[in-house]
Amino acid sequence: MPTDRLSSTFAALADPTRRAILARLALGETSVLKLAQPFDMSLPAVSKHLKVLERAGLITRTREAQMRPCRIDARALKEADEWLEEYRRLWEERLDRLEDYLTTLQAAQKQSKREKNHGRKKQHRP
């Protein structure tokens, strides 16, 4: 079992059903009953997923109301996003290098075309 917050967040996100629940909650708060409908799952199964999400701080549940509506909490997602941000330069640099390579390739092709045309003109000279 992960003990730190970031590990709990990533562990909670490592399940397609839990990610689908978060996608639904991103549209607005709703009850467990309504959440369960599109998933064709039993209420206890949905409740189990919600508990994992709640423990990871990804959702909050109102204690007072009988319907106990669930609401997404963006803070834990923001922390995960901030962790990934540190690695964003890895693929951005890769894309930059690819772009540089393509620019060099295009320049070389243009140069080669120019030289070819120049050679042709020379041949046509009387």
Next chain:
Amino acid sequence: MPTDRLSSTFAALADPTRRAILARLALGETSVLKLAQPFDMSLPAVSKHLKVLERAGLITRTREAQMRPCRIDARALKEADEWLEEYRRLWEERLDRLEDYLTTLQAAQKQSKREKNHGRKKQHRP
């Protein structure tokens, strides 16, 4: 065990040692031996973590060389980042609302100050 790629990625990231290994590999490729040093872990323990990272597509290992250097693979991280991007508006909207609220608060304070000063001037009139 998660079966989809995104679930495998998040599951692999749900461990502080594996995240530390990725942080080290983000600086450049290195051997398992060198990776193990700062962690004060046995080689089999590090190898186990590397296997999880490799299965999730977060690192690649050269099969040929005897040192089998490990290298970070940014693609899986990029997919996780893209998933989180969909939720970025949640906290950005929250920050926008907070900013709007602070602007309203400041405007109300200025108005109240103006009215107070105006009232004082009235009192001083002969």
